[in-house]
Amino acid sequence: MDRSMRVIILIFLSELSLAAEPFFQIRLSPAARSSPVDGRLIVVVSKKLEGEPRFQVSWGLEAQQIFGMDVDGWKPGDAVEMQGKTMGAPVHTLADLPPGKYNVQAVLNVGETFRRADGRVLKLHPDHGEGQRWNASPGNLYSKAQQVQVQASSVTRLELTEMIPPIDPPKDTKYIRHLRIESKLLTEFWGRPVFLSASVLVPRDFDDSKQHYPVAFQQDHFTSDFRGFRETPPAGNARVDAFFTANSDAVYAILPRRPSGEVVLDGLEDAGRVRVTLLEGGQPLDSTMQGKQLRVRVPAAVAAGLPARQAYVLKLAGAK
Numbered sequence: 001m002d003r004s005m006r007v008i009i010l011i012f013l014s015e016l017s018l019a020a021e022p023f024f025q026i027r028l029s030p031a032a033r034s035s036p037v038d039g040r041l042i043v044v045v046s047k048k049l050e051g052e053p054r055f056q057v058s059w060g061l062e063a064q065q066i067f068g069m070d071v072d073g074w075k076p077g078d079a080v081e082m083q084g085k086t087m088g089a090p091v092h093t094l095a096d097l098p099p100g101k102y103n104v105q106a107v108l109n110v111g112e113t114f115r116r117a118d119g120r121v122l123k124l125h126p127d128h129g130e131g132q133r134w135n136a137s138p139g140n141l142y143s144k145a146q147q148v149q150v151q152a153s154s155v156t157r158l159e160l161t162e163m164i165p166p167i168d169p170p171k172d173t174k175y176i177r178h179l180r181i182e183s184k185l186l187t188e189f190w191g192r193p194v195f196l197s198a199s200v201l202v203p204r205d206f207d208d209s210k211q212h213y214p215v216a217f218q219q220d221h222f223t224s225d226f227r228g229f230r231e232t233p234p235a236g237n238a239r240v241d242a243f244f245t246a247n248s249d250a251v252y253a254i255l256p257r258r259p260s261g262e263v264v265l266d267g268l269e270d271a272g273r274v275r276v277t278l279l280e281g282g283q284p285l286d287s288t289m290q291g292k293q294l295r296v297r298v299p300a301a302v303a304a305g306l307p308a309r310q311a312y313v314l315k316l317a318g319a320k
Contacts, residue, residue, distance in 0.1 A: 020152040021084030021095045024067075026106045027159040030076035032141050037074050038123050039111040042134065043067045043082060043158070045150070046103045052145050053105040054135040060273040060318060067094055071108070072123075099151040106158040108141040109134040115191040129167040131222030138166045170225040176201055178225075199226040220245060227267060242314075250317040252279075259312055260303035263296040268319045279313040280306055294319065 024043050044053035046064035056064045067088035071080060084095030091097055111123040128138040141160040148156045170178055179198045186194035203213055227244040242253040242265055253265055259278070268274075269292060276287040276296050287296045296314065306312065 022097060022150050022152065022154045022156070023084060023094065024082040024104075024106070024156045024158060025079050026082070026143070027079040027157070028074055028076050028108075028141070029159050029161045032161050032163055033076050035076070037108065037110055037141075038072050038113075039070075039074075039125065040109040040134070041069050041071050041080065041082075042107045042109060044105050044107070045097065046105075047100070049101070049103045049147055051103075053103050054107050054142060057135065058273070058318070062273055063090070065089075065091055065097065074108075097150060099149075101147060101149050103145055103147050104156060104158065105145045106143040106160060107135060108160055109137065110139055110141065117189045117191065127222065129169075129224055131224075136164060138164050140164045167224070170199070173231070175204075175231065176226045176229065197224075199223070201226055201229060218245070221247065246320070250315050251319045253314040253316060255312045255314065257312075258303060258306055258309075259296070259298045259314070260300065261298060263298055263314075265294045265296065265314075265316075267292055268294045268316065270319065274316055274318040277315040277317070278302065278306075279315055280309075285314070 026041060026043070028037070042054075044057055044064055044066050046053035046056050048056055048064065053064055056062075057066050065088060067082055067086050069080075069082060069086055074080065082094055084093060086094045088094060088097075109125050111125050114122045114124055116122065125132070125134070125137065130136045130138065134140065140163070142162050142164070143158040143160050144162065146158070148154075150156065170176075172178055177200045179200065180195050181198075183194050183196050186196075203209075206213075223246070229243075242255050244267075245252050245254070251268070255263070268289075270289045274287060274289055274294060276285045276294075277283065278285055278298070283302055285296050285298060285302075287294055289295075294316065
């Protein structure tokens with residue numbers, strides 16, 4: 001066999017290999033968007049056949065497969081393709097995706113152009129009150145979830161037809177007030193209006209009193225409202241009016257009394273297999289999630305060994 005024939009055979013085999021890879025074709029519906037758009041296109045491939053795959057991506061072992069690619073000037077009515085080389089996690093590329101039945105969904109994390117004061121031009125996704133969560137950010141587009149059979153050479157067609165609606169701003173109450181102030185410095189730097197928000201917990205009779213009060217400030221990150229406060233007493237001794245704060249890896253519940261027995265925390269969501277740790281000593285604690293209520297079990301021996309403090313902290317990894 002001469003050299004030219006070998007080259008032809010190699011090219012033919014390479015094309016067969018490429019043809020054997022599954023790929024996704026995603027169309028931008030004109031009904032969902034009337035103008036070209038930039039952003040990050042994400043396809044979630046889930047083994048869980050119930051629910052929406054976009055809410056099944058997390059840091060835990062239960063996280064489902066995700067693939068992503070950038071789009072620039074994507075016109076309504078056009079379709080883009082995710083081919084075998086498209087990067088993903090935990091499987092590295094689409095070509096590596098095992099054959100099988102999946103629940104799939106596409107999401108476009110819409111980007112906007114920022115012209116900064118330092119001369120740099122960046123395409124970024126601005127926060128819209130959701131805390132930079134691409135699967136819940138207002139204005140992002142997504143397809144309806146659909147079950148498909150993925151195999152070699154299969155083509156999965158998705159269409160972005162839905163848009164995530166705006167988030168209703170939190171309402172003022174007798175004790176909690178909300179402020180939104182435009183920052184002059186940040187607005188000048190980012191080339192567009194930038195706002196800072198604050199939630200204020202005021203004392204009883206604040207509106208009718210002329211008294212001055214001390215102020216305690218806490219700088220948080222993407223918290224839309226004041227959490228851990230209620231105007232009615234808890235139903236039962238197990239519920240704890242905890243104060244919540246969060247960083248990139250966990251939510252922290254600050255308890256006003258020594259935890260013992262069963263501690264019930266309200267208003268939480270499971271973002272991927274909640275793991276509870278008592279910050280004092282790093283003691284892991286058993287817990288169960290029931291709706292938006294987290295029940296934590298603190299053994300008597302652990303509670304008895306805690307030093308006397310004004311507050312105690314539980315680290316809630318995987319909660320939000």
